[in-house]
Amino acid sequence: MKHKKIMILALALLLLTALCCTSALAAGGDVAGAVEQTWKEAAKQIKAVVEKVVFPALDMILAIAFFVKLGGAYFDYRQRGQFEWTGPAILFACLIFSLVAPKYIWNIIGI
16 A cells, blocks of 8 residues: 555656756757746846945045045054054055946956
């Protein structure tokens, strides 16, 4: 009796799998063309998200870090009499790079 239930369950799962699975065929059998077209559409969306979300968020984080580091360097200057330029300079260079990166990064990647 137990084997009969297992066989019925296995056949039901096999039938359900056969009904739910469909073949994905490219138009005219051109799989490479279908993949390229999908990538072109996805690349446009990726580019839009990166330009409108990722780079502005990165710019904001770097700007906040730069001003915090600059303020910390100023307070160290008032306390010790020596201004440390390294931290603020590195953050400023990163901020400038991330501000101008969207202008040329897509040419490098090829999108």
